[in-house]
Amino acid sequence: MRKWTRRAFIGAGSLVGGGFVLGAGELLFAPSRQSVVSADAAEKGQLTTWITVTPDDLVTVLVPHCEMGQGTHTALAMMAAEEMDADWNLVRVREAPALDAYANAYMLRAFAGNIPAPLVRGVDWGAYRLARWFGTQATGGSSSVRGTGQYGMTVAGAAARDMLLAAAAARFGVRMSECKAIRSRIVHEQSGKSASFGELATAAAAIPVPSSPALKRPDSYTIRRTARPRLDIPSKVDGSAIYGIDFKLPGMLHAAIEIAPVYGGKLTSVDTTPAETMPGVKRVVRLDEAVAVVADTYWHARRALAALKPAFDDAGHGNVSSASIFAAFDKSLGAPPTMPKNAAKTVAADYRVPFLAHATMEPMVCTARVDKDRAEVWAGVQDPLNARSAAASALKLNVEQVHLTNLLLGGGFGRRLPFTYDYIDMGVRIAKAMSPVPVKLIWSRENDIQHDYYRPAGMARFAGALDAGGAPLAVRSSYAGGGDGESTFMPYAIPDKHAAARDAAHPVRTGAWRSVLNSQHGFFKESFIDEMAHAAGKDPYRFRLDLLNHAPLFRDVLERVAALSGWGSPLPEGEGRGIAITQCFGSIVAEVAHIAVTPEGKLRVLDVFAVVDCGDVVNTDSAAAQAEGGIIFGLSAALVGEITIAEGRVVQRNFQDHLMIHLADAPRITVEFIKTYRRPGGLGEPCVPPIAAAVANAVFAATGIRVRDLPIKNTPLSRQTKTSA
Amino acid sequence: MAIKITVNGQTHSLDIEPDTPLLWTIRETLGLTGTKFGCGISACGACTVNLNGRAVRSCQLPVSAAEGGEVTTIEGLAREGALHPVQQAWITHQVPQCGYCQSGMIMAVAAFLEQHPQPSDEDIDASITNICRCGTFARVRRAIHAITQR
Numbered sequence: 001m002r003k004w005t006r007r008a009f010i011g012a013g014s015l016v017g018g019g020f021v022l023g024a025g026e027l028l029f030a031p032s033r034q035s036v037v038s039a040d041a042a043e044k045g046q047l048t049t050w051i052t053v054t055p056d057d058l059v060t061v062l063v064p065h066c067e068m069g070q071g072t073h074t075a076l077a078m079m080a081a082e083e084m085d086a087d088w089n090l091v092r093v094r095e096a097p098a099l100d101a102y103a104n105a106y107m108l109r110a111f112a113g114n115i116p117a118p119l120v121r122g123v124d125w126g127a128y129r130l131a132r133w134f135g136t137q138a139t140g141g142s143s144s145v146r147g148t149g150q151y152g153m154t155v156a157g158a159a160a161r162d163m164l165l166a167a168a169a170a171r172f173g174v175r176m177s178e179c180k181a182i183r184s185r186i187v188h189e190q191s192g193k194s195a196s197f198g199e200l201a202t203a204a205a206a207i208p209v210p211s212s213p214a215l216k217r218p219d220s221y222t223i224r225r226t227a228r229p230r231l232d233i234p235s236k237v238d239g240s241a242i243y244g245i246d247f248k249l250p251g252m253l254h255a256a257i258e259i260a261p262v263y264g265g266k267l268t269s270v271d272t273t274p275a276e277t278m279p280g281v282k283r284v285v286r287l288d289e290a291v292a293v294v295a296d297t298y299w300h301a302r303r304a305l306a307a308l309k310p311a312f313d314d315a316g317h318g319n320v321s322s323a324s325i326f327a328a329f330d331k332s333l334g335a336p337p338t339m340p341k342n343a344a345k346t347v348a349a350d351y352r353v354p355f356l357a358h359a360t361m362e363p364m365v366c367t368a369r370v371d372k373d374r375a376e377v378w379a380g381v382q383d384p385l386n387a388r389s390a391a392a393s394a395l396k397l398n399v400e401q402v403h404l405t406n407l408l409l410g411g412g413f414g415r416r417l418p419f420t421y422d423y424i425d426m427g428v429r430i431a432k433a434m435s436p437v438p439v440k441l442i443w444s445r446e447n448d449i450q451h452d453y454y455r456p457a458g459m460a461r462f463a464g465a466l467d468a469g470g471a472p473l474a475v476r477s478s479y480a481g482g483g484d485g486e487s488t489f490m491p492y493a494i495p496d497k498h499a500a501a502r503d504a505a506h507p508v509r510t511g512a513w514r515s516v517l518n519s520q521h522g523f524f525k526e527s528f529i530d531e532m533a534h535a536a537g538k539d540p541y542r543f544r545l546d547l548l549n550h551a552p553l554f555r556d557v558l559e560r561v562a563a564l565s566g567w568g569s570p571l572p573e574g575e576g577r578g579i580a581i582t583q584c585f586g587s588i589v590a591e592v593a594h595i596a597v598t599p600e601g602k603l604r605v606l607d608v609f610a611v612v613d614c615g616d617v618v619n620t621d622s623a624a625a626q627a628e629g630g631i632i633f634g635l636s637a638a639l640v641g642e643i644t645i646a647e648g649r650v651v652q653r654n655f656q657d658h659l660m661i662h663l664a665d666a667p668r669i670t671v672e673f674i675k676t677y678r679r680p681g682g683l684g685e686p687c688v689p690p691i692a693a694a695v696a697n698a699v700f701a702a703t704g705i706r707v708r709d710l711p712i713k714n715t716p717l718s719r720q721t722k723t724s725a
Numbered sequence: 726m727a728i729k730i731t732v733n734g735q736t737h738s739l740d741i742e743p744d745t746p747l748l749w750t751i752r753e754t755l756g757l758t759g760t761k762f763g764c765g766i767s768a769c770g771a772c773t774v775n776l777n778g779r780a781v782r783s784c785q786l787p788v789s790a791a792e793g794g795e796v797t798t799i800e801g802l803a804r805e806g807a808l809h810p811v812q813q814a815w816i817t818h819q820v821p822q823c824g825y826c827q828s829g830m831i832m833a834v835a836a837f838l839e840q841h842p843q844p845s846d847e848d849i850d851a852s853i854t855n856i857c858r859c860g861t862f863a864r865v866r867r868a869i870h871a872i873t874q875r
Contacts, residue, residue, distance in 0.1 A: 234816060361771060
């Protein structure tokens with residue numbers, strides 16, 4: 001395959017050696033750009049989507065998103081192949097290179113779904129400019145299918161099919177409307193003539209790009225809505241998949257690093273001689289905030305680094321602790337929210353959630369080669385364009401002087417998103433010190449746990465009021481640690497709902513952690529509504545359902561999860577069920593946790609039932625996998641996960657004290673998807689937020705103990721259990 | 726002093742410090758990168774390989790402990806072009822997500838099934854302690870049962 005360049009991107013129609021490529025440039029200059037996407041979508045953005053058809057009949061889909069196990073590559077290829085009526089066995093997928101041309105307006109557009117139609121034009125244009133401005137080619141916000149897929153892949157696939165139909169009609173001497181695409185062939189049934197996509201590709205390249213290709217009706221789908229094996233899995237069972245950490249160059253050196261333990265701290269002194277005399281060591285490199293050992297192997301670098309005793313300052317944050325941060329949160333929240341005078345009963349509660357690390361299984365890695373005014377970087381990141389820009393800025397080069405190759409990610413969860421590229425920043429500076437020799441920097445697990453962009457810790461103070469009949473009059477809260485309209489949204493018909501942000505700054509570095517602000521607020525709001533239900537003397541499921549008559553989508557999801565979980569059926573002593581429902585990234589998810597607590601207080605989550613309305617599901621099996629994965633990820637956080645701060649630094653160091661659940665702790669998980677034609681919502685994140693509240697609510701049902709601080713392990717549950725409601 | 730180890734049926738004589746962990750010997754000296762580095766303290770199991778038929782976490786095991794032994798890594802699990810039943814089950818049940826922990830997971834399960842041809846859920850819970858952040862546990866369990874029920 002020849003090298004993709006910006007020039008090829010804009011101009012390509014036919015490929016050297018035959019075949020055709022459908023690219024952004026073609027569609028951008030189509031006469032009626034609006035109608036290519038839809039009547040109301042007036043993007044000025046280029047289609048960040050490419051489809052290539054080669055004479056060997058292979059359809060290659062170029063995807064501008066990374067694959068980190070979420071199944072995006074396969075799902076987006078399915079969306080394009082569906083519209084083309086391609087033979088799925090002949091479809092391949094590749095990740096788009098890190099070039100400006102792939103800046104992803106579609107991701108940002110996925111967030112504009114709820115904006116009134118007259119405003120969409122402005123938002124799209126603004127979003128596209130924003131994407132180009134920040135150099136975004138990100139995979140995050142559960143956006144790939146609902147953004148790039150829905151607005152890019154389907155349209156590009158339909159356009160490609162129409163071009164192949166037109167080429168076939170010309171070749172057969174028949175009308176295009178009499179031809180059909182069937183499994184990578186164009187067929188003219190009356191004459192019996194047919195030709196394969198590959199045979200037609202070169203001629204199709206010369207056909208003008210249609211301005212408004214018709215999209216298939218969802219009820220005629222044959223590829224979407226089925227379970228297709230993920231294209232990336234075979235390489236992940238035989239060791240052949242190449243992640244960032246596996247990348248090799250001839251003559252490459254290896255680096256291990258120790259970073260100032262307090263964020264913002266600087267290296268004050270280090271005696272480098274103990275490392276310099278050790279086997280394989282090439283150089284000790286001092287950075288402002290770290291010291292690195294570069295050696296012939298990573299093991300040599302790591303062992304020599306352990307011989308150093310660097311001193312760092314604490315950036316003036318030596319007094320910061322989890323206790324001081326939560327004390328500041330507490331102070332900022334002030335008095336409990338006031339409640340209406342006509343309330344028959346009021347409820348009040350405070351909730352706390354800790355910082356959390358992403359702890360991707362692959363630690364942070366950056367390989368770089370810096371030679372005068374050029375740099376090459378190899379890494380696994382969620383946004384290759386922004387990572388390239390981080391490298392350029394660290395080296396004081398222009399982005400055009402840096403080439404970045406994205407490799408497979410051993411987990412993302414938000415840790416490898418834009419503006420979190422400290423490991424690339426450090427990696428290229430070390431490589432510059434060793435220029436022109438390439439260097440691979442591998443973070444230790446300790447580096448990773450102690451130098452994350454943590455899920456923000458947070459605290460919320462709630463008050464609620466009920467009338468004499470147990471109907472809610474008001475829910476008011478203040479919160480510290482971050483939140484927004486989506487994360488604090490409660491779907492319930494409660495006359496007076498209000499959530500107020502408070503500010504309590506701290507120096508701990510934070511970032512996006514799978515579901516961003518929704519994991520904290522999902523726990524807060526769905527725990528509190530449960531407390532309201534119990535205060536009203538009502539069943540927590542019925543109480544919620546009665547408040548959702550105006551919201552049929554929520555109601556449907558909630559009713560189905562109750563049915564799926566056998567809600568209300570009797571349970572043995574010490575067991576309980578808890579329910580929670582949240583909406584984020586365009587999808588609604590309700591979960592029921594069924595738990596057991598021994599008299600000694602040992603908690604076990606037996607079953608989790610989830611009902612998901614994420615719109616039209618593309619790949620049914622990988623969708624279920626995302627739901628299962630989101631639940632387990634959220635469950636680790638709910639049960640045992642926490643990062644604590646003492647003397648300005650992170651206390652936890654590695655997997656012996658940064659805890660997560662194992663197979664033995666994993667519940668049975670049953671997932672059901674709502675069947676709907678509604679356009680796709682996100683799925684990578686939306687199954688995370690409900691689980692902590694579902695489990696805490698189940699613990700209350702089983703024991704009468706209300707868990708208001710996460711992780712649950714910190715609340716003693718060792719008391720006499722009572723029969724659940 | 727040269728150390729002799731056999732990896733995936735091939736014997737190597739390596740000029741290497743005896744305290745070098747087996748993990749880095751496999752990854753860096755032999756260039757087999759399917760075996761992963763996860764924690765360096767034998768806690769996560771991403772580095773699991775088989776040594777003389779037993780699953781071992783290679784990140785803290787000195788290469789000297791494998792001297793004269795037979796090591797199998799993920800690259801050597803398939804025989805004569807046919808995937809090992811665990812690898813096949815991992816595809817059938819679409820187990821991996823990011824996949825980074827799965828080399829170790831597969832090696833751990835392959836060795837486990839040699840010892841427990843008909844494992845109960847309790848056996849699985851006690852023996853398969855690898856960490857997976859993507860949350861593939863339910864599928865790991867399902868795939869193990871599918872292999873043993875054939």
